[in-house]
Amino acid sequence: MTATLLDGKKIAAEIREEVGVKVKEFVQSGGPTPCLTAVLVGEDPASQVYVRNKSRACEKAGIDGRTLRLPVETTEQELLDVVRNLNADPAVHGILVQLPLPKDGNGGKGFDERLVLDAVDPRKDVDAFSPVNVGLLMQGRPRFLPCTPHGIVQLLHRENLSVAGKHVVVVGRSDIVGKPMAMMLAQRDGSCGPKVANATVTIAHSRTANLAEICRSADVLVAAVGVPEMIGGDMISDGAVVIDVGINRVADGAGGYKLVGDVNFDEAAKKASAITPVPGGVGPLTIAMLLHNTLLAAQAIFKK
Ligand SMILES: NC(=O)C1=CN([C@@H]2O[C@H](COP(=O)(O)OP(=O)(O)OC[C@H]3O[C@@H](n4cnc5c(N)ncnc54)[C@H](OP(=O)(O)O)[C@@H]3O)[C@@H](O)[C@H]2O)C=CC1
Ligand SMILES: Nc1nc(=O)c2c([nH]1)NC[C@@H]1CN(c3ccc(C(=O)N[C@@H](CCC(=O)O)C(=O)O)cc3)C=[N+]21
Structure with a gap:
């Protein structure tokens, strides 16, 4: 058998287009511009590529895609404070802490990844990593996928x-x-x-x-x-x-x-x-669904 190629790039472009249309409608109906903020600690080259791809895709879909670049010397406490400030910022709808966090970060001790991810407000957790969102998914009533x-x-x-x-x-x-x-x-x-x-x-x-x-x-x-x-x-x-x-x-x-x-x-x-x-x-599909989740987060916060 010769396989059919499943063109993720093409389907991702379709999804991004659909999200873009919905973003436009949402903003026209008085909603805020959905905003995704990625937090990138250190200079891992692969992470840099993903974060760059994400911000480009955000821009095309009418989403405000921000990247907070923190030096590898950032302490765990400082990183937790950054996350908490984003939680409290009403202009930010989605938060993504890029993984893996650098092993040599936090003064050489490395970060407690779980602690940092758990600090993200579940309503802004567009990765769906928080225990609340994982639990909801498991029970068949997901908020974010x-x-x-x-x-x-x-x-x-x-x-x-x-x-x-x-x-x-x-x-x-x-x-x-x-x-x-x-x-x-x-x-x-x-x-x-x-x-x-x-x-x-x-x-x-x-x-x-x-x-x-x-x-x-x-x-x-x-x-x-x-x-x-x-x-x-x-x-x-x-x-x-x-x-x-x-x-x-x-x-x-x-x-x-x-x-x-x-x-x-x-x-x-x-x-x-x-x-x-x-x-x-x-x-590419991963990035398209991240945009989708950012819009969902903005819609859910706007409704309240
Ligand atoms: N396309 C995308 O958007 C994304 C791609 N990725 C990529 O997907 C891949 C997996 O990522 P992630 O899930 O984060 O990886 P992890 O390293 O967290 O998990 C890898 C899993 O594979 C298992 N495994 C490792 N070696 C073997 C082996 N020889 N035989 C069978 N199972 C094995 C491990 O088993 P055990 O639990 O026993 O250790 C573990 O469960 C990576 O290449 C990553 O870059 C990741 C995220 C998004
Ligand atoms: N908090 C967090 N959430 C993530 O979703 C997350 C993460 N951390 N850390 C790393 C992994 C990996 N990941 C990818 C996203 C897009 C491409 C992507 O766009 N790939 C293109 C090419 C990219 C390239 O040229 O390097 C492709 O496969 O065609 C790949 C991988 C998201 N991840």
């Missing part, structure tokens, strides 16, 4: 790929991708995205025995591992749908870097019925 899994849900929906009754294998159990992805696809009622529900979900991770065999039993395989091209063609059954979340920078052999996913694309494309590329797959 986490951006990366929501992007995947939108992709499946818009490509008419149903997961109902299918076996979905999610490789990876992070709080940002694997865990919420698994929970969202297993919902009874599609509360976690349009019509996307009722999958039978397996969560695999680094302690999983027989990973290849489990992956081969997947109708839909979601790889969120962070290991370049670790999912080979031998781990994919004929006709499976493959969603590659991985964004890994590897040497390109010419002195520079290139991005590859967690899936060996060339091998997988020979087996799968449909597959997302890296770049141009899940990454």
